[in-house]
Amino acid sequence: MFLSDVVSLGQPTVGEEELRAIADVFASGWLSGAGPTCQKFEQRFAEVTGVTDALATNNCGAALHLGLTVLGAQAGDEVIVGDYTFPATGHSVAWTGATPVFADIRPDIWSVDPAAVEAAITPRTVGILAVDVFGQPADYDELRAIADRHGLWLMEDAACSAGASYKGRPAGSLADIATFSFHGRKGITAGEGGALTTNKSDLAAHARKLHTYGIAPALSRENSTDLPIPTFDELGFNYRLSDVAAGIMLAQLDRLTTLVAARQAVAAQYGELLGDLDGVTTPVALEDRVHPWQSYVVTLDPDVDRGRVATYLKANGIQCNFGTYASHIQPVYGFSGHLPVSADLFLRHLAIPMHANLSEDEVDRVAATLRAAIGS
Template sequence: MSSIVSLGQPTVGAEELQAIADVFASGWLSGAGPTCATFERRFAELTGTSDALATNNCGAALHLGLSVLGASAGDEVIVGDYTFPATGHSVAWAGATPIFADIRPDIWSVDPAAVEAAITPRTVGILAVDVFGQPADYDELQAIADKHGLWLMEDAACSAGASYKGRPAGSLADVATFSFHGRKGITAGEGGALTTNRSDLADHARKLHTYGIAPALSREGNTDLPIPSFDELGFNYRLSDVAAGIMLAQLDRLETLVASRQRIANQYATLLVDVDGISVPVALPDRVHPWQSYVITLDQNVDRGKVASYLKANGIQCNFGTYASHVQPIYGFSGHLPVSADLFKRHLAIPMHANLSEDEVDRVVATLRAALTT
């Protein structure tokens, strides 16, 4: 049987192992230590922000961001609908209600017109999603936020290395959040980060992410015995220094990894242009797409389940795209968002990671052609 072409795959090796060894040698393995501090400085530079805060996952970063922005019970937050439910969940964790807005049919991020139509007197903010890494329409969204006195937040879970009109992902809203899950462009297996240019939000987030006190590193080297005082309910959202060491090695790889994914996306687009029954994803010229996933849209008359079964039977991993959040029963959302609902049924993710060879891409496309004609 032919080898499996994996849907996603991390790029890790000797550099990451050495980074782990360096952390072990330092003696500080727990969260929010010196290696985390170094990673945070470098990630802030990468994202063009004044502050970055490493977290144990993106869900934690989302919750922290919403908490410091003040989302709470009785509030509504408008959320781009086409996303993994961590986005909507985080709004609920903060006590607020996610109000889902429909998406653009081409790049699948939230439609600014749908955002404006969803605003009510209870709306406090907008949570946009950079779907599969390509940034949303932040100029238009910021104009809406300013007009209505709302804050703007960027779910940049897939967006490390992306940019919008020359500005890096992470700097496009009041707060942004990233994921370093194993399927993302850079990864420590798990992990996340919050970025912001607002020092008030950064300071509050740093306090909340360590149970409501300053991290132990801030007391390191004191000659007296400082005893923290707890005056606000916080969380344990720290990233371990072991994971932060891996992330430092991954940051060194980021430019090369994004370039590899862009090369693969270009190869796919060239090979798939004449394949009947599908449409290839759109990358807009005013933004850098890091291609966390490569998701094709099947025509209405194509049986997605049949295509997926054929691919898997022939060693090509695949999956659906992501979720139309508004149809998930947990939210009890009563509206219908036709664009998101339609794409939820027709999207198919095919292999995308920086380790794919040209021959493997050729094989994926050939197998997909066969699946569509069988």
């Protein structure tokens, strides 16, 4: 089978605009991290996400770790984490020395169940880390009420959520700190990259310091008339995004509205083609939030053999994958509880092709092949 015959699971939308942006960065002479192009991207991304401060990072894991660190997570603390997520979310909590306490999820949109969060709170709990699963925002009004009632902070893992919104408010502005990913399968991408967003200036300033080894970035000293020498008084990290990647992200931000609309059209077409398919449940998009459809994940009935379906799809040129992880069952965490909703969906979810470049004919082909796989 030729590569051109394969319908890819994910695919970036890049072209001449991104190449011109890279050329502009090359011409500027500043290619390394936290430079003038990064600064311009941060300003634009803060506007898009409706916050006062955005900080570009080299990946979302770095942004998660930075956010948790400046919120004060440390050894002896517990952070409640939405369970259905790539383990970068739980890892980032463990990196601070705190313990991730996983909470079960809603069976319809797969983000953390507020009732499960409330039940998981202990005297050691310091915060809640919700996940916008596949881009659709979690229940932030309910989560904020719980956080405020118990004196906790609230953080949004918006890795998949660029272009999403909740009750008219953009993803990135829904918690004390939010974090984004610009990995190659995300809605906007530089191949890798991430960002931290917040409306809290003190947290933003601390994160910016820590993300450059614990000092102000070199750009802040660029126009100095003397020779300022920074002092290191806090252990920081190297979490900067290069200006080359920031240039790509500026071009991607220009595409954001169009890319989200294209994914929404694909999701709508899938819904029409698969909505009546026995053995398959299509995903839910709630009316009070905008879903950017980073992935399109169907739920197979318990009696459908997911491995057989996946094998059939791949043999017919349709890429697919499982949804994401039930984090609590991963051995690295040593978590002792059982979260039935997340554990069940982990075994029954199937991701089918979703990206902004899919043609109507390709979506028809994916749906027809899935129908044939279920009936075979």
